[in-house]
Amino acid sequence: MKKLMNSPDTLLTESLRGFSAAHSGLVTVRLDPMFVTRADAPRKGKVALVSGGGSGHEPMHAGFVGMGMLDAACPGQVFTSPTPDQIVAAIEAVDGGAGVLLIVKNYAGDVMNFEMAAEIAEGAVETVLTNDDVAVEASTHSQGRRGVAATVIVEKIVGAAAERGDDLAALKALGEAVNAGSGTMGVALTSCTVPAVGRPTFDLAEDEMEMGIGIHGEPGRRRVAMMTADAIAKEIVGAVVEDVKLAKGEEVLLLVNGMGGTPLLELYGLYDAALRTCGDHGVAVARSLVGNYCTSLDMAGASITLTRLDGEKAALWDAPVHTAAMRW
Amino acid sequence: MKKLMNSPDTLLTESLRGFSAAHSGLVTVRLDPMFVTRADAPRKGKVALVSGGGSGHEPMHAGFVGMGMLDAACPGQVFTSPTPDQIVAAIEAVDGGAGVLLIVKNYAGDVMNFEMAAEIAEGAVETVLTNDDVAVEASTHSQGRRGVAATVIVEKIVGAAAERGDDLAALKALGEAVNAGSGTMGVALTSCTVPAVGRPTFDLAEDEMEMGIGIHGEPGRRRVAMMTADAIAKEIVGAVVEDVKLAKGEEVLLLVNGMGGTPLLELYGLYDAALRTCGDHGVAVARSLVGNYCTSLDMAGASITLTRLDGEKAALWDAPVHTAAMRW
Known part of the structure; x- marks a missing residue:
């Protein structure tokens, strides 16, 4: 295996540090626990959108944090779900008082950990599950369909609606409609x-x-x-x-x-x-x-x-x- | 070899056709001879920037055609210089009366064909050669250093200066300064x-x-x-x-x-x-x-x-x- 890295153990941290430096002013990166937020978070009165999942899918999701899209992203290790404490910390960092919408790809680990985080976090938290992959009805990683590239489209369209001030229930319904379509x-x-x-x-x-x-x-x-x-x-x-x-x-x-x-x-x-x-x-x-x-x-x-x-x-x-x- | 294509013979044309459709409104793509211009070309009174070279370096150069960067790009076949007639046609399509600046990576074929085009084309045409690759002093493809990724930076910085109205001589000097630095x-x-x-x-x-x-x-x-x-x-x-x-x-x-x-x-x-x-x-x-x-x-x-x-x-x-x- 040849990769541009120092070691598999440090790759994610170094990559996030690079991402943080290359996009300073746009995002804030925390390394412990690991999450990325808009530099201007929390946005008072705006529903906050939080996504995340295993790393290795870049630019998804950290590359979509910013005005008109996500408020926060929680990167797990490569192909590994983020932990509930990461997700809770991200939720708390971006919650502007109007609730938080989690956008979660349908993989067993992600579903479980985001669900746990939603229970722990205070305030109103709702979830949109994406499962756009029509290839197989169930897979080695998920019950039911996998969430894949349409997640980007859900994040963009729902992000725009959140930016103009739609409320939590409307955003959840919109996200589910985009995913279903x-x-x-x-x-x-x-x-x-x-x-x-x-x-x-x-x-x-x-x-x-x-x-x-x-x-x-x-x-x-x-x-x-x-x-x-x-x-x-x-x-x-x-x-x-x-x-x-x-x-x-x-x-x-x-x-x-x-x-x-x-x-x-x-x-x-x-x-x-x-x-x-x-x-x-x-x-x-x-x-x-x-x-x-x-x-x-x-x-x-x-x-x-x-x-x-x-x-x-x-x-x-x-x-x-x-x-x-x-x-x- | 596995590639997402129908055949090596049609790949470039199909890719440009896709590029044209995906970015309609932004660019105009001609297939015979092959070149890409800003959709709003020619821009009267503005120095036009034209670049090009072999394909296979995407998004360079067609991906940099638009407001604030290139007026036209001439893609050759993969790793093959565009022909003089392509370049002449591109020059004529974007010349807004204030002259044309060619931005050319220092490879033997590109240098020769852009030079020939500059001689054939009417109106004032100047050239900036990029040769930023410090790895080797001469190569199998070039006399002197190769032009590589700094070409993108030359195109962006000179493109911005052209957009604000700098004249041909000033833009040539600026491009050479960016390349030298x-x-x-x-x-x-x-x-x-x-x-x-x-x-x-x-x-x-x-x-x-x-x-x-x-x-x-x-x-x-x-x-x-x-x-x-x-x-x-x-x-x-x-x-x-x-x-x-x-x-x-x-x-x-x-x-x-x-x-x-x-x-x-x-x-x-x-x-x-x-x-x-x-x-x-x-x-x-x-x-x-x-x-x-x-x-x-x-x-x-x-x-x-x-x-x-x-x-x-x-x-x-x-x-x-x-x-x-x-x-x-």
């Missing part, structure tokens, strides 16, 4: 390598890929021979359109998300294929995002997400955001 | 794989890295045993500080740039190491950038750039920019 599926061309493990999580032959991969390297639907970008887009977009029950003429956000080891040249090519496939289904792509947002360490591969943009969702997507990884 | 060196942990070739450009053992790598996989200073992030930062920052003759107390921009296959978790860790090393040299890091900006396809690795921020350079760096890959 979203579907994602991914492919892996290579495995990721967890720093502390030092060898690839799984093996793929030189002519194979994993269709429906999870963001921790969990198995997907099946191991298949390498497919073209068009065939990958066709299978994924087809599965998502069916799952989300997108009707002809409906508007969507199309996210082509890199897993960390795939260059932009390929991601934009896959986006082109996904866009054409959406056209074949009569689905109108009204907003787009292409890049590395919900990654799996150094895995080569990508996921495709469609999110239904009904109601105010497009306007909330367009609303200003100022974070390390998303800004407009 | 910049130094970069990179490391590769893995080779890139050129799609049309289908196999890695070079081989690296599981415990080796290449110090001083070029962005096309050209050899660097030496093949060495894998080093820690601290040791890498120490060697690179030391080489750059010496080369650029940075004195104690001087302010710099610190760019930690991913080569395409290295995740943000590691890049921020390397940034932390580079920042500490700058401190050891008494150099003050006043601005920072961390991410994939000047890549080498799917290569794992990173480069570190320091740019002296004297005069107005920090203010020009801070000026608004609205492109696909850089926005504030």
Whole structure:
């Protein structure tokens, strides 16, 4: 295993220290317990959004802390849930008196620890669970579907609504609606390598890929021979359109998300294929995002997400955001 | 070789088509000859900035087309210079009557083709050559030093000055000053794989890295045993500080740039190491950038750039920019 690091034991702390220095003024990073908040937290009278999960998915979630998105993020060790004390400390640091909404990807460890934190923390705390991965109905890491790249879209849209002053109940309902209107599926061309493990999580032959991969390297639907970008887009977009029950003429956000080891040249090519496939289904792509947002360490591969943009969702997507990884 | 594509022959066109669709309203993409311009080009009375080079370094350069940065970018095939007719067409499309400044990385093919285009094109055309790579004095691809990641910084700072109305001579002088005040060196942990070739450009053992790598996989200073992030930062920052003759107390921009296959978790860790090393040299890091900006396809690795921020350079760096890959 070769990684740009001093040791697996110090990588996360050093990375967060670097993140803190590179984005000082925008975020405040605490190392014990570990969490990242907006530099201007707490925001009085605003519902605070808190997310988190295992590290290794950067820029998710710390890269989405800032105006118009998250108030705090709690990074666990690589692919390991943050602990309840981290989450409680983050909640307390950003609670502005209007309640706290937790945005949690549906993995057993995350669900348990965020739930525990919600019970311990004082004040009103609600939770939105994301489970947009249509690949498998249950996995080695979760009961029910996994939460993956649509989490970024939930955080952006709900973040915009929180910024304009929506209350806790409305934000919870909005987050659940965005999640319900979203579907994602991914492919892996290579495995990721967890720093502390030092060898690839799984093996793929030189002519194979994993269709429906999870963001921790969990198995997907099946191991298949390498497919073209068009065939990958066709299978994924087809599965998502069916799952989300997108009707002809409906508007969507199309996210082509890199897993960390795939260059932009390929991601934009896959986006082109996904866009054409959406056209074949009569689905109108009204907003787009292409890049590395919900990654799996150094895995080569990508996921495709469609999110239904009904109601105010497009306007909330367009609303200003100022974070390390998303800004407009 | 596994890549998200339909075929090596169509990858670039499909990727540009995807880029065009994902950023419609911001850029206009022409496919024959191939170039990308600001959607609002030409801007009357403004000096137009045109860059380009082989593809495979995304987001450079098309990702930097937009307000406050480039007016046009000409992508060649992967690791292949754009042709003079592409460059001439781009120049003519963006020339707003105040002249055109070409920003060219110092590679033999690019230098020759941009020179030829400058001769063919009508109107005032000047050139800034970037050659910030301190690793080697000459390479397999260039006479003299290679132009690498500081090109991004030249494009941003000169782009801001062009936006406020500086004239052609002033912009050329500014670009040359930014380049002269910049130094970069990179490391590769893995080779890139050129799609049309289908196999890695070079081989690296599981415990080796290449110090001083070029962005096309050209050899660097030496093949060495894998080093820690601290040791890498120490060697690179030391080489750059010496080369650029940075004195104690001087302010710099610190760019930690991913080569395409290295995740943000590691890049921020390397940034932390580079920042500490700058401190050891008494150099003050006043601005920072961390991410994939000047890549080498799917290569794992990173480069570190320091740019002296004297005069107005920090203010020009801070000026608004609205492109696909850089926005504030």
